[in-house]
Amino acid sequence: MHQYTEKIREIAKRLLESKAVDVFIGYRKGTVAMMNEPVLIREPGKVGLLHWDSHCGLNLCKYLTQRTEKIGIVANGCNSRNIVTHILENQIKREQLYIVGIPCTGVIDHRGVQRAVHPREIEEVEEEGDSFEVKGKDFRETFKKKEFLRTNCAVCSHRNPVLFDEMVAEPVEEQKEVRPYHDVESIEKMASEKKWAFFSQLISKCIRCYACRNACPLCYCPTCFVDESKPQWVGKGSDPTDTMTFHFLRAYHCAGRCTDCGACERVCPVGISMRQFTKKLNKDAEAYFGWEAGLRLEERPPLDVYRPDDYNDFVR
Amino acid sequence: LKGLLEHMGVEPGRLQFSWISSAESTKYIEVAQSVAKDVEALGPAMRLVKRRAEVG
Numbered sequence: 366m367h368q369y370t371e372k373i374r375e376i377a378k379r380l381l382e383s384k385a386v387d388v389f390i391g392y393r394k395g396t397v398a399m400m401n402e403p404v405l406i407r408e409p410g411k412v413g414l415l416h417w418d419s420h421c422g423l424n425l426c427k428y429l430t431q432r433t434e435k436i437g438i439v440a441n442g443c444n445s446r447n448i449v450t451h452i453l454e455n456q457i458k459r460e461q462l463y464i465v466g467i468p469c470t471g472v473i474d475h476r477g478v479q480r481a482v483h484p485r486e487i488e489e490v491e492e493e494g495d496s497f498e499v500k501g502k503d504f505r506e507t508f509k510k511k512e513f514l515r516t517n518c519a520v521c522s523h524r525n526p527v528l529f530d531e532m533v534a535e536p537v538e539e540q541k542e543v544r545p546y547h548d549v550e551s552i553e554k555m556a557s558e559k560k561w562a563f564f565s566q567l568i569s570k571c572i573r574c575y576a577c578r579n580a581c582p583l584c585y586c587p588t589c590f591v592d593e594s595k596p597q598w599v600g601k602g603s604d605p606t607d608t609m610t611f612h613f614l615r616a617y618h619c620a621g622r623c624t625d626c627g628a629c630e631r632v633c634p635v636g637i638s639m640r641q642f643t644k645k646l647n648k649d650a651e652a653y654f655g656w657e658a659g660l661r662l663e664e665r666p667p668l669d670v671y672r673p674d675d676y677n678d679f680v681r
Numbered sequence: 682l683k684g685l686l687e688h689m690g691v692e693p694g695r696l697q698f699s700w701i702s703s704a705e706s707t708k709y710i711e712v713a714q715s716v717a718k719d720v721e722a723l724g725p726a727m728r729l730v731k732r733r734a735e736v737g
Contacts, residue, residue, distance in 0.1 A: 552688065561690025561728050606731035613689055617682060645688045679683050680698045681712070 426582035441469030445526035446659025466529030471518030577629035616642030
C-alpha cells in the first residue's frame with residue numbers, strides 16, 4: 366500500500382508542477398483511524414498529504430461535477446465507473462481529467478473491525494500485505510484483510526479501473542465466481558409480507574440525515590426532491606412512510622447508474638444497509654438490459670435510449 | 682419501479698402498467714375492470730400509505 370501512496374504523490378507532484386492539472390483530488394489520512402478523507406490539492410508542495418490504503422471508502426467523483434478546471438483524480442474500479450457515468454451524463458468532460466488508476470483490493474469495513482475489538486478503542490491501523498494490525502491502548506491485534514472487506518468489495522468484479530491515463534501499479538486479478546446478488550435473491554424468495562417487514566426493519570433506524578445521498582456521486586441535482594417544498598414530494602420528519610419513500614426514490618434515481626461503490630453505507634451513522642435497494646435495481650438492469658453502469662463510454666445507459674426489444678413484460 | 686416496489690413488499694398487482702390508445706375503448710374497459718378486480722382482492726393499501734404522521 367505504501368508503494369501506491371508514493372506513486373500517487375509522485376504523479377500528483379508531476380501533474381501540478383507541469384500545470385497539466387489545476388487541482389488533484391485524492392485521499393488523505395483522517396484524524397481518526399480507518400477514516401480517510403478526500404483532499405483537493407492545488408500546490409505541488411502539498412502532495413505529501415496524499416495517501417492510499419484500504420480505508421479509502423468515500424467516492425471522490427462527488428467532487429467532479431460543475432468543475433471547469435483541469436483535474437487529476439485518483440480512481441479505483443468503482444470510482445472509475447462513476448467517472449464514466451459522469452462523462453455520459455455531461456457532468457464533466459474527459460479532456461478535463463487525468464485519471465490515476467488504482468488496482469484495488471477492496472476497502473475494509475471499519476465497523477467490522479470496531480466490532481472485532483469492541484469495546485477497546487482503535488488508535489492506529491497499520492497495513493502490511495494482505496493483513497492489517499490494529500493498535501490501541503494496551504492492545505495490538507492482527508487481522509486478515511480478506512475477512513474484513515466491505516460487503517460490496519467482497520463481491521466486486523471490477524477492481525481495476527475501466528478508464529485511466531496512468532496506473533499506479535499492475536492490474537490486480539479480478540475476483541471470479543463471486544455471487545454479487547446472493548442477498549437480493551434471498552429477499553426475492555420471500556413472501557410479500559416478509560419483504561415489507563424486512564425493508565421496514567432495515568430502515569427503522571434511519572434518522573433522515575441524508576448522509577447517504579450526500580456521499581453518493583450520483584446525487585448532484587441542484588435541489589434534491591427531499592429538499593423541495595413546492596411541491597413537497599416527501600415529508601421531512603421521521604415518519605416510516607416518508608422514510609421508506611425517501612429510500613426507495615433515492616435508490617430509483619440511481620437505477621442503471623449505481624456502481625455499488627458502497628459510499629452510502631459507509632457514511633450511514635446508524636449502519637443501514639441501503640444497498641439492498643440499489644442492488645435490486647442493479648440486478649434488474651443486468652437481467653433485463655445486460656447493463657452494468659459505467660463500463661463503457663460508447664454506450665448510452667438503458668434509461669436513456671429506446672430499443673424496440675426493450676424489456677416490456679410489465680406493460681399490458 | 683414496479684420491480685423495486687414489489688421487491689420492497691408492495692403487493693404484486695397493486696401497481697400495474699398499461700398502454701391504451703385513445704381509440705381502444707374496449708381495452709380501456711377491460712383493463713380498468715381487471716385492475717379494479719385485482720386491487721379489490723388485495724384489500725385496502727396498508728403499505729407505503731401515510732395516514733397520520735407518526736412521530737417517534
